[in-house]
Amino acid sequence: MPYTRTDYPDSLKYFMAPVRNKAIDIANALLADGNDDAKAIAIATARAEEWALKRSMKVRKDNAPENRS
Secondary structure (H helix, E strand, C coil), X not given: CCCCCCCCCHHHCCXXXXXXXXXXXXXXXXXXXXXXXXXXXXXXXXHHHHHHHHCCCCCECCXXXXXXX
8 A cells, every 4th residue: 555645554654754755765665566564664663763863863853662761
């Protein structure tokens, strides 16, 4: 199922919008190539994080569970 800017996996909900959008683009490309959803999301998430970090971009929102004390 292709993802959109408003319909995406819950695993991306705490990502900053540019990183989430990049992950969506990557996931859709992987799905178009025949990968299953789980694999596409896992790969897209990792690649989008790498993409953001190379650009010194913030990856996750401040209220992400891993940011809570």
